Amino acid sequence: MSSRxxxxxxxxxxxESHICKKGYNAxxxxxxxxxxxxxxxxxxxxxxxxxxxxxxxxxxxxxxFIKSLGEPNSPNADAKDLLKNYIQEFQNVLISNDSMxxxxxxxxxxxxxxxxxxxxxxxxxxxxxxxxxxxxxxxxGVNDIAISHFKAMKILAMLEGTLIVMRSLNREVxxxxxxxxxxxxx
Amino acid sequence: MSSRxxxxxxxxxxxESHICKKGYNAxxxxxxxxxxxxxxxxxxxxxxxxxxxxxxxxxxxxxxFIKSLGEPNSPNADAKDLLKNYIQEFQNVLISNDSMxxxxxxxxxxxxxxxxxxxxxxxxxxxxxxxxxxxxxxxxGVNDIAISHFKAMKILAMLEGTLIVMRSLNREVxxxxxxxxxxxxx
DNA sequence: GTCTATAATTTGATAGAC
DNA sequence: GTCTATCAAATTATAGAC
Numbered sequence: 498m499s500s501r502x503x504x505x506x507x508x509x510x511x512x513e514s515h516i517c518k519k520g521y522n523a524x525x526x527x528x529x530x531x532x533x534x535x536x537x538x539x540x541x542x543x544x545x546x547x548x549x550x551x552x553x554x555x556x557x558x559x560x561x562f563i564k565s566l567g568e569p570n571s572p573n574a575d576a577k578d579l580l581k582n583y584i585q586e587f588q589n590v591l592i593s594n595d596s597m598x599x600x601x602x603x604x605x606x607x608x609x610x611x612x613x614x615x616x617x618x619x620x621x622x623x624x625x626x627x628x629x630x631x632x633x634x635x636x637x638g639v640n641d642i643a644i645s646h647f648k649a650m651k652i653l654a655m656l657e658g659t660l661i662v663m664r665s666l667n668r669e670v671x672x673x674x675x676x677x678x679x680x681x682x683x
Numbered sequence: 684m685s686s687r688x689x690x691x692x693x694x695x696x697x698x699e700s701h702i703c704k705k706g707y708n709a710x711x712x713x714x715x716x717x718x719x720x721x722x723x724x725x726x727x728x729x730x731x732x733x734x735x736x737x738x739x740x741x742x743x744x745x746x747x748f749i750k751s752l753g754e755p756n757s758p759n760a761d762a763k764d765l766l767k768n769y770i771q772e773f774q775n776v777l778i779s780n781d782s783m784x785x786x787x788x789x790x791x792x793x794x795x796x797x798x799x800x801x802x803x804x805x806x807x808x809x810x811x812x813x814x815x816x817x818x819x820x821x822x823x824g825v826n827d828i829a830i831s832h833f834k835a836m837k838i839l840a841m842l843e844g845t846l847i848v849m850r851s852l853n854r855e856v857x858x859x860x861x862x863x864x865x866x867x868x869x
Numbered sequence: 870g871t872c873t874a875t876a877a878t879t880t881g882a883t884a885g886a887c
Numbered sequence: 888g889t890c891t892a893t894c895a896a897a898t899t900a901t902a903g904a905c
Contacts, residue, residue, distance in 0.1 A: 525898065539872075655844055666805070727881080727883080
């Protein structure tokens with residue numbers, strides 16, 4: 498849709514990478530500027546404040562993440578493939594070096610975030626939960642809305658928690674086993 | 684054992700509270716000093732560096748957390764009570780205002796932490812996993828070590844993830860339902 | 870759109886008096 | 888053990904030239 502300039506894209510890419518690795522409070526405009534070969538004042542030209550930049554990062558991340566999951570309402574979507582793909586997205590985060598899920602790391606830091614960034618972070622989780630709930634209701638016959646919400650929460654929490662725990666324990670995760678677990682929908 | 688001075692205890696308390704709420708990169712010596720009514724230079728007298736202080740916080744937290752869980756080897760320990768108590772500890776974190784599990788928030792920020800703090804954080808998870816694995820093996824007859832490790836990881840990840848997700852979604856968690864889930868050990 | 874220059878503030882940390 | 892005073896560095900952000 499809106500064709501962002503190359504510079505803006507590179508700023509967002511760099512900021513996203515830094516936030517996923519270290520969080521909101523450990524990256525600076527100078528770092529990002531240096532990384533893409535401009536000065537920090539030029540970053541401020543595109544994103545007036547740090548909160549503004551971080552919020553833009555989260556919105557783009559959420560949008561691209563949800564879009565990558567596929568449409569739960571699509572009639573020919575395979576139910577288990579949808580969930581497998583979802584888990585695969587988290588597995589990708591684990592594989593990409595020293596990174597966390599953007600939503601997960603920001604949610605951990607939530608109390609220290611500017612409102613703008615905290616709101617965008619909450620939205621990430623709301624949209625994830627909505628997608629998961631839709632999949633569970635449409636494809637797994639979980640009609641009770643309280644139950645489907647609980648199961649969706651369980652899946653999301655398990656994946657975020659796995660990233661958190663695996664960050665400190667360098668053990669390789671058996672994501673395959675987790676997939677099975679979830680598909681059984683115990 | 685070592686009788687720490689009142690001041691040291693208050694510094695550690697304040698630092699722990701700040702880290703649990705905002706993470707390592709969003710608290711300062713001045714904040715803590717002001718909170719307990721001394722000057723930041725006096726905090727440096729007790730803890731030379733920020734890394735030093737944070738590491739001390741994590742070590743104390745881990746020690747007290749594990750101790751509070753009860754001894755898995757104790758012959759008269761009730762198996763389900765041990766696990767229920769474990770989950771209760773996490774529920775307490777959720778109830779205490781705007782707080783995360785110290786290990787969870789630091790693990791999210793791991794790449795931005797001084798080595799000293801990162802190492803202490805890893806140790807928190809190692810000791811949690813050891814305790815959980817012991818409980819599973821001693822009381823639930825999970826003899827296959829790979830399986831008990833996986834189940835322990837699942838429980839720990841689920842609890843850390845629940846804290847992360849619930850921080851952004853202000854929904855009340857059905858911990859009771861989770862307890863049932865875990866006790867079934869699906 | 871990018872730059873130089875700089876303001877205003879905060880931070881981790883140290884020296885030395887009491 | 889706590890204080891005052893201060894440093895050196897980093898940070899977010901702005902003004903104004905090109």
